[in-house]
Amino acid sequence: MVQFIQAQNVGLAYLEERFSLQLTEDEAFFTEWFENLPEITDLEKQDLDRVKLHFLRLIKRPPLSEETVKLVILSPLLNLAGFYDEPFYMRGEQSIEISAEDEEEVIRGRIDFLVIQEQLWLLVIESKRSSFSLLEAIPQALVYMLANPNQDKPTFGLVTNGSHFIFVKLTKQNIPKYALSDEFTLFKRKTELYQVLSILKKLSQILS
Numbered sequence: 227m228v229q230f231i232q233a234q235n236v237g238l239a240y241l242e243e244r245f246s247l248q249l250t251e252d253e254a255f256f257t258e259w260f261e262n263l264p265e266i267t268d269l270e271k272q273d274l275d276r277v278k279l280h281f282l283r284l285i286k287r288p289p290l291s292e293e294t295v296k297l298v299i300l301s302p303l304l305n306l307a308g309f310y311d312e313p314f315y316m317r318g319e320q321s322i323e324i325s326a327e328d329e330e331e332v333i334r335g336r337i338d339f340l341v342i343q344e345q346l347w348l349l350v351i352e353s354k355r356s357s358f359s360l361l362e363a364i365p366q367a368l369v370y371m372l373a374n375p376n377q378d379k380p381t382f383g384l385v386t387n388g389s390h391f392i393f394v395k396l397t398k399q400n401i402p403k404y405a406l407s408d409e410f411t412l413f414k415r416k417t418e419l420y421q422v423l424s425i426l427k428k429l430s431q432i433l434s
Contacts, residue, residue, distance in 0.1 A: 245372055247402045256395040256405035258382070258432060263424040270306055274419045277302050278412050281388055295388040300339065300351060303419075307426035311413050313343050313434055340370075343433060350374075350383040360385050360392050360409065369403060371396040382429050389413060391422045 241247040266274075278299050284290055296318075304310060317340045339351035350370045363385040370393065371381040383394035393407035407425070409417035 228371060234366050235364050236369055238368075239303070239367055241365060241372070245402060247368065247372070247404065250403045250405050252405070255397075255403065256407065258395065258428055259393045260426050261408035262428070263421070264369045264431070266420045266424055266427075267434060270423065271420060273302065273306060274423060278417055278419055281412065285389075290388065291316075295386065296339070296363075299386065299388045302424055304339070304341075306423055308434075309341050309426070309432040314341050314430070315343075316341060317344075321363065341433075350381065351386075360387060360390055363387070364392065364406070366393065367394055368396065370403075374398070384426070391418075393425060 237250075238293060241391075242248040277299060284294060304316070308314070310316065341351070350367055360368055367383045367385050371383050374381045374396075377398050380397045383396070385392050385394065389412055394404060396402060396404040410422050412419045
């Protein structure tokens with residue numbers, strides 16, 4: 227009998243056991259988040275400063291819902307990075323299922339944002355409410371990335387709770403491997419939101 231598991235209940239240990247997923251510490255595996263990043267214009271910085279201001283204003287009156295995180299933080303970032311333009315298109319709340327080879331257990335979940343180009347999944351974005359730890363969101367994002375039907379190209383992910391951001395890269399050739407970027411926050415005086423946008427712009431250039 228097939229057992230169904232919700233993606234939000236899956237941990238890294240389960241993914242390592244069932245899908246042979248491996249974390250790689252090789253810096254050369256995921257250079258996209260720190261090498262040759264595009265410049266952020268003064269106008270884009272002004273837009274990001276407003277995004278930060280809006281978010282900081284909202285968290286003064288908790289709770290801040292996951293939908294608000296999408297609206298206030300994710301949507302402006304994706305727009306500025308070019309993911310609402312050709313050749314990309316967005317899908318929200320996309321259902322997925324994934325199973326190991328024996329198919330006795332099936333993981334089900336819903337992706338917050340899925341960026342698609344020519345029917346290939348390119349960037350999976352998982353957002354959580356502001357009080358949610360990113361460490362809990364990373365396994366869920368990896369589930370969605372493992373469900374990508376394309377085996378040849380890497381899949382990139384972003385997890386955020388609105389104030390903190392981590393990028394993920396996954397490849398599926400032979401043994402699935404993944405790596406994480408540093409964690410970025412908009413709470414620093416010199417906001418790291420600029421770098422988050424720069425990385426997103428770099429990914430849009432790579433994937434377009």
